[in-house]
Amino acid sequence: MNNRELSQEIIRRIGGSANIVQAWHCITRLRFNVKDEKLVQVAEITKLQGVLGAQFQNDQFQVVIGNNVASVYAEVENVMKESATSELSGAERSGTGARGFNAVLDTISGIFTPILPAIVGAGMLKGVLALLVTLGWISETSGEYSVFTMIANASFYFLPFLLAVSAARKFKVNEYLALTLAGTLLYPTILDAYNAGKLEAIPFLGLPVSIVNYTQSVIPIILGVWLLSYVYRLIDRLIPNTLKIIFTPMLVLAITVPIMLIAIGPLGNFGGIYLEKGVSWLFAHSGPLTGIVLGGLMPLIVMTGMHYAFFPGTLQNLSKLGYDVLLLPINLITNLSQAGAVLAVFLRTKDPKMKSVALTSGISALLGITEPALYGVSLKLKKPFYASIIGGAAGGGFITAVGLKCYGFAVPGLLSLPLYIQPGGGMKNFGYAVIGIAISFVVSFVMTLILWKETDSAKARSERPMGSTAADRSEAGTPAPQAVQSVQDKKNEIFSPFQGELVALQLLPDKTFADELTGKGIAVKPAEGRMTAPFDGIVTMVAKSKHAVMLRSTEGVEVLVHIGLNTVSLKGQHFDVKVVPEQKVEKGDLLVEFDLEAIEAKGINIVSPVIVTNTPDYLDVVPVQVKGVIPMNGILLFTIK
Structure with missing residues (x-):
């Protein structure tokens, strides 16, 4: 697909x-x-x-x-x-x-997600610069350092502009009006007065416009654009259509900007100051405990999307303090914990598919992307997930005890480690980061090896006699063993929709079918251009390109019959479908006629997989034989409960 x-x-x-x-x-x-x-x-x-x-x-x-x-x-x-x-x-x-608090999370995630490339890219560049300075490969007085520093700081310094565009899209209001709000916050009159220490408020209609440094600020512009969206809709309803183009934007700005400068901006800045004070108090009074709890719970927080709630505080800390001690360090630890768990699964599992998934998702987790590991391995197997929680708690307790700091925003993984080098080249904080991820990774890795073993179903499969699975029989080239007959009362029969030569799925050039990603089954190389129903049941889907049909038997077996490989490219040419979705069929009913010679003349492989798509519902799916010729409506497969 x-x-x-x-x-x-x-x-x-x-x-x-x-x-x-x-x-x-x-x-x-x-x-x-x-x-x-x-x-x-x-x-x-x-x-x-x-x-x-x-x-x-x-x-x-x-x-x-x-x-x-x-x-x-x-x-x-x-x-x-x-x-x-x-x-x-x-x-x-x-x-x-979304509603209530969920709506807040929804809004935050919708605003911050589009700007992540800019702040992640700039944050990583800042980390690389710190590494180059530490190694002595670049001087802080050089022109190159100055230029790259400008690039690394630009997205943070002008963060209100980025947030203005993103928030405008989220709140469905004109982006250029939102940018005007951001420009007002960063206007030289305010910044110059702040930098000169002239903090006396500017009077406006008897109300004070506070002198505040809004560079790198988060909350004021988001609240300002939120207010803008309501003011715009109100004014737009009141102004006649002929005057909208002139008066609507003028009145919207004249109303929104003063409210933002007088009330929303200072309030947002005030909230940011106390947010950073609250975080500092939390770590000063219960640092290790905070780290243990957050380190253990962060995978669950990420699963619910609630980690976006930390974004404003994280960016506020980076702008006011120059570092973050909460979201980024904790996420670094928990991401490496997840990597430790799934790589332990990779080491222990005998299942080639799980090995492949565990290895690739483990590497992804090392680089800071944990969802493939979380959903593809640890949550699926459960005990590795518990092990990752233990590892995250252990690493989280350590890094909060030593006060680990992250000096830039990036996806928390091994590539973000340069961001833990202190400005000026100090390596103590970097050493704490390395120790923290080592603790997290090793604890999670070892606990997975201790807690997790192959699942019962995998054990049962591995303990079956040699030759009992389709793969074994494919290698041996022998019919299914008589042992299958002992489960006759638990099996469902699937009959061949084609007359032709049998081909094991493992021999197909299409990896989706060969690796049984869509389910177990077998393929047939048709000798004639007819496909019939493999059982009594119902047609559940007909591909628009007419090359595939899905059916469900009266016993609940779901089967995909796919005529040829890559026949979707024919766009329905050379196929004549005789059925429609939801149509009931009986075994042997004609489903599709196709021009076998015309399809093969176009160089398309006509070998046709017959796949049980709900394979996980059964103990096994067993071909009656894996070599030779099968007649139309001959018994092709068993599904065993």
Whole structure:
């Protein structure tokens, strides 16, 4: 399934574009607000190839994709735009989104996610500069250092401008009016007075405009744009259409900016000051305990999306103190703890698929992206997740006890370690970071080895006699053993939809089928251009390109019959489908006729997989034989309960 197909299936199973109030994405997840949660087929979305997990959290529906999320989201956007009812503006669509505190988290995540590339890129550059200074490869007095410092500081210094655009998009108001608000906050009249120490307020209609340094500030501009959105809608309703272009923006700015400068700005700045004081008090009085609790709970916090609530405080700390002692250091520790757990699974598991997933997601976690590890391995296996919590708590307790500081914003992983080098080149803090991640990684790794063993089902599979699985029989080239006959009363039979030569899935050039990612089964190289029903049941899906049909038997076996490999490229040419979705069929009914010679003439591999897509519902899926020729409607597969 390519990104386009995946996005279409996700939207369809959410209930269509009309059920989506808003859509956006973070580093690894698609996020949706929906009108009716009952229409969302969570289990079906979880089964989609390319989806690592799906869940409702904080009035959001989240679909975990992994590192490919941006590409999938681009297709989600395209698919929604193509629908007459799918404009992304939540303001233009009926229905409600998140509520209460969840709405606050929703708003924060929606504002900060788009600007992450700018602040992460600048933060990493700041860390690299600190590393180069420490190594003596660049001088703090050099022109190169000055230029790169400007680049590294720009997105933080002018943070209100970035937040103005993002907040305007979130609150559905004109971005250029929002930028004007940010420009007012950073206007030289205010900054010059602040830098000169002239803190006497500017009188305005008898009210004071406080002199505050709004560079790198977070809360004032977000609240200002929020107010702007309400003022704009109010004024826009009152002004006649012929005068809107002139008077609406003028009145909106004339009302919003003074309120922001007199009340919202100082209030937001005041809140930021006390936020940093509160964090300092917390660490001064219960540092290790705070680290233990947050280090253990951070994976759960990330799962709910509540880590976005820490973003304003984190950026406030970086701007006021020059470092962060909460979100970034704790996330560094917990990310490495997650890596330790899944890499221990990689070392111990005998399952080649789990080995592959554990290795790739473990490397991703080392670099700071933990969702693939979290949803693909540790949560699925449970005990590695518990081990990661223990490791995170151990590392979190250490780093808060020593007061670990992060001097820039970046994705918390091994590549962000230069951000823990103290300005001026001190390495003590960097050493604490290395020790902290070592504690977290090792504790999680060891606890996983102690707590986790292969699951019972994996044990049962590994203890079966040689030759009892499809893979064993593929290697041996022998029919299924008589032992299968002892479970006749627990099996469902699937009959061949083709007449032709049998081919083991493992021999197919398509990795999706060969690695059994869509389920177990076998392939047939058809000798004629006819496909029939493999059992009594119902047609659940017919591919638009007519090359594949999905069916569900009366016993609940779900089967995909896929004519050829990469036949989707034919766009329906040479196929004549005889059935429609929801149509009942009986074993042997004609489903599709296809021009075998024309398809092969185009160089397309006609070998056709027959896959049990709900394989996890069964103890095993067993081919009757893996070599030779099978007649049409001959017994092809057993599913064993």
